[in-house]
Amino acid sequence: MSEVTVNTEWLSDCSGCHIAIVDLHEKILNVLQAVKIQRCPVLTDIKGYPHATVGLVSGAIRNEHDRHAAIEMRKCCDIVIAWGSCAVFGGPAGAGNIHTPVEIGRAVYLENKTTTSAAPPSREVSPLESLVSPLDSVIDVDLYLPGCPPHPAFVFEALSALVEGRQPEVNRRSVCAKCKRKMEKTDVSEIKTNSEGFPNADQCFLSQGYSCMGSVTIDRCLAPCPANGVPCTGCAGATMQILTEPNRDIRTEIAERMSRLTKIKREVIVGALERASKSHYSYTMATSMIGNKPTFHIKKWIEDENADYEAGGAA
Numbered sequence: 001m002s003e004v005t006v007n008t009e010w011l012s013d014c015s016g017c018h019i020a021i022v023d024l025h026e027k028i029l030n031v032l033q034a035v036k037i038q039r040c041p042v043l044t045d046i047k048g049y050p051h052a053t054v055g056l057v058s059g060a061i062r063n064e065h066d067r068h069a070a071i072e073m074r075k076c077c078d079i080v081i082a083w084g085s086c087a088v089f090g091g092p093a094g095a096g097n098i099h100t101p102v103e104i105g106r107a108v109y110l111e112n113k114t115t116t117s118a119a120p121p122s123r124e125v126s127p128l129e130s131l132v133s134p135l136d137s138v139i140d141v142d143l144y145l146p147g148c149p150p151h152p153a154f155v156f157e158a159l160s161a162l163v164e165g166r167q168p169e170v171n172r173r174s175v176c177a178k179c180k181r182k183m184e185k186t187d188v189s190e191i192k193t194n195s196e197g198f199p200n201a202d203q204c205f206l207s208q209g210y211s212c213m214g215s216v217t218i219d220r221c222l223a224p225c226p227a228n229g230v231p232c233t234g235c236a237g238a239t240m241q242i243l244t245e246p247n248r249d250i251r252t253e254i255a256e257r258m259s260r261l262t263k264i265k266r267e268v269i270v271g272a273l274e275r276a277s278k279s280h281y282s283y284t285m286a287t288s289m290i291g292n293k294p295t296f297h298i299k300k301w302i303e304d305e306n307a308d309y310e311a312g313g314a315a
């Protein structure tokens with residue numbers, strides 16, 4: 001392949017995916033020798049959209065600006081990569097789909113207990129669309145690179161493959177494949193919240209009653225969280241099995257595994273996961289691949305949980 005030119009663009013996101021390029025460290029020199037980064041919001045001040053071989057687009061579609069920028073990137077780039085869980089699935093911003101833009105504006109600008117600002121966004125700010133959507137709801141995408149952000153190894157592999165003119169290596173494994181914790185049967189009889197107790201460092205979190213999402217999450221990170229004492233929260237998005245098989249779902253799959261490993265009943269685990277669904281589905285809630293499953297009830301589960309919380313008089 002002749003010189004590969006790269007444009008990047010960020011839509012509604014936290015900029016973490018762009019920072020992942022910096023995390024390539026010295027490997028970025030190999031990439032830079034082979035590619036010319038000509039448009040990159042964190043590095044360059046180009047407002048237009050020059051023609052490029054590859055377009056890396058991070059972030060979800062949340063407002064008019066995102067939609068416009070996505071369409072411009074599609075027009076000017078031969079290959080478009082949805083880069084990071086926000087672009088692929090809607091990402092954490094997708095949890096905003098539980099609320100209307102008016103509710104969000106009110107909570108953030110008018111009723112925010114931690115700031116004194118009472119000014120809603122001015123008309124110069126691009127208005128929110130009614131729902132958060134993944135990139136491919138607006139433009140055609142050629143390659144998906146989920147992760148929050150994707151581990152630099154996967155970014156490097158994707159860019160190297162494009163430079164070398166080959167298909168990138170595809171890894172369909174779950175986070176469990178890289179996790180060293182052991183799944184074993186226990187007498188644990190109660191599900192725990194992730195902030196409860198002191199988990200054993202060698203045993204699978206599911207064996208201990210913690211709802212780790214590693215088994216339903218695609219590995220785009222090399223499993224850093226369970227290696228450092230924290231259950232996986234599914235930030236890279238669901239595995240292909242969950243996405244493509246109609247009867248498989250995040251909460252039922254986790255419940256199935258945890259109930260086989262512990263003495264906790266499957267229905268109890270399903271109920272606990274439903275009550276915490278705003279967390280468990282936050283990264284993928286905006287994609288129809290998840291939204292079209294039985295999880296279309298997510299909004300109801302969250303409303304029920306909020307009602308229980310209010311009824312309990314929690315501060």
Ligand code: SF4
Nearest residue numbers: 013016084085086148
């Ligand atoms: S995928 Fe994660 S790191 Fe990347 S922009 Fe979205 S929230 Fe940030």
Ligand code: SF4
Nearest residue numbers: 176179204205212214
């Ligand atoms: S469920 Fe979590 S703790 Fe258990 S093996 Fe998978 S990633 Fe590791």
Ligand code: SF4
Nearest residue numbers: 221225232233235236
């Ligand atoms: S282990 Fe899970 S939460 Fe942690 S980075 Fe990987 S996918 Fe994200």
